[in-house]
C-alpha cells in the first residue's frame with residue numbers, strides 16, 4: 001500500500017461522510033436549531049477562531065500532561081505489581097475497585113474538592129481515568145516474562161537493573177503501547193468531562209457548554225468536529241511512537 | 253563400548269559432589285535431586301538423559317548458579333559455585349530470541365554484560381565469526397521473526413558461545429526441531445567443537461543424539477533423581493550418522509533405553 005493510498009482513502013471516506021451528512025440535513029430541511037450541517041461549521045469555526053485555538057490548546061496540553069502523569073504512575077504501579085507477587089495481590093483489587101467507579105461521578109467530586117483550580121483538576125481527571133490500562137498491561141507484561149528470558153542474562157551474572165533494562169522493559173513495550181492507545185482516548189474524555197462540568201472553565205469542553213447554553217448548534221457541532229480532530233491527532237501520535245519504539249512487534 | 257569413565261587425562265571442569273535439591277512448595281519440600289555426583293573433564297562432552305520431570309533442567313540451573321542446592325557442593329574449574337558466572341554459556345529448548353534486536357545484536361548480548369569494555373567493532377567481528385561458523389552469514393541484520401526454528405536455534409547457540417565460555421550448558425536445544433534439522437545441527441556441534449574446544453553438558457530426550465554428540469552419557473533415575481548409570485561413548489571425534497546403525501551402537505542404545513524405562517531404580 002502506497003503512502004498516498006494510505007492518506008487518500010481515509011480522506012475520501014471523510015469527504016463522503018460530510019456529503020452524506022449535508023445531504024440528510026438538506027433533504028429533511030432541518031433548521032439550524034435542530035441539526036447543523038457541515039456547511040454551517042465553517043462560519044462557526046471562523047467566528048470563534050480565536051477561542052478554538054486558545055481552548056483547543058488548553059484541552060490539548062491538559063490531556064497530554066494528564067496522560068504523562070498516568071504513564072509515570074501507571075508504569076511505576078505496573079512495575080511494582082509485575083515484579084512482586086505480594087504487591088500484585090495487595091494492589092490489584094484496589095485498582096480494579098477504583099477503576100470500576102464510573103468517572104462521571106468522580107468529576108463533580110474533584111471539581112468541588114479543588115474548586116477554582118481548573119487546570120489541576122482537569123489534569124487530575126485525565127490522569128485518574130487513564131492510568132489503569134497502563135498499570136495493568138505493564139504488570140501483566142512483566143509478570144508473564146518467561147523465566148528463560150531472565151535466565152540468559154542472569155546466568156552471566158547480570159544485575160536486576162540490567163535485566164530489566166535489556167529484557168523486561170523492551171519486551172513489555174508492545175503491551176505498553178497497546179494500553180497507551182486506550183489511555184490517550186480515556187485521558188481526552190476525562191479532560192472534556194471536567195471542562196464541561198466546570199463553571200467559568202476553559203478548553204473545548206467549555207466552548208461546547210457555552211454553545212449549549214446559547215443553543216448555538218453550529219458551534220456545538222464545530223466543537224465536536226474539533227474534538228474528533230484533536231483525538232485523531234493524539235491517537236496517531238501514539239501510533240507513530242509505537243512504530244518507532246515497538247515496531248518490531250508488528251507481524252506482517 | 254560401555255567402559256567406566258576413569259581415564260584421568262584432563263582436569264575436572266564440572267564437579268558435583270553429593271548434590272541434593274528440593275523446591276519449597278505449599279505443603280513442604282518437593283525433592284528433585286537426591287545425592288547427585290558427577291565429574292566432567294575439561295573439553296569433554298557429556299549428555300544427561302532421564303525421564304521427563306526428573307530434574308534435568310534443575311541440574312543445569314544448579315550448575316550455572318541460577319539456584320543454590322539444598323545440600324552438596326558444585327565446582328566449576330575447581331571453584332565453588334555460589335552465584336552465576338560469566339564463564340558459562342546456556343541455551344534452552346526455547347531459543348529465547350529478543351525480537352526487538354537483530355540477529356547480530358542477539359548474539360552480541362552476552363558481550364554487553366561480560367565484556368563492557370570491548371569495542372563495538374570487536375563485538376561485531378566476534379559475533380560475525382560465530383554466525384559464519386553456523387552458516388548464518390547474510391542473516392545478521394534480519395529480525396529473529398524472519399528465521400526458521402533451526403536458524404533461531406543456531407543463533408541461540410552462537411549467543412551461548414560468543415563470550416567464549418569454558419562451559420556450555422544445553423537444555424534440550426534441539427528438542428523442538430524436525431529430524432533433518434536436528435541432524436544438521438548435530439554436525440554443526442561437532443564442527444564448533446573442532447574449531448574451538450569447550451566443555452559441554454547436554455540435556456536431551458533423544459538417545460541417538462546423546463550417543464552421536466557425547467563422550468559420556470549419564471542416565472538419571474525417576475524423581476528424586478540420582479545418576480544411576482554412566483557410559484563412555486567410544487566413537488572417536490570423526491562421527492558419521494551411519495555410525496548410529498553399527499551393531500555396537502545399536503546395543504548401547506538398547507541398553508540405555510532399558511535403563512531409562514526400568515522403574516525399579
Ligand SMILES: Nc1ncnc2c1ncn2[C@@H]1O[C@H](COP(=O)(O)OP(=O)(O)OP(=O)(O)O)[C@@H](O)[C@H]1O
Pocket residue numbers: 275276277282284303304305306307308309310311475
Ligand atoms: N521453581 C520450581 N518450583 C517448584 N517445583 C519445580 C520448580 N522447577 C521445577 N520444579 C519441579 O521439579 C521437577 C523437575 O523439574 P525439571 O524442570 O528439572 O525437570 P526436567 O527433568 O527438566 O523435565 P523435562 O524433561 O520435562 O524438561 C518437576 O517435577 C517440576 O515440577
Ligand SMILES: [Mg+2]
Pocket residue numbers: 308309310423
Ligand atoms: Mg527440562
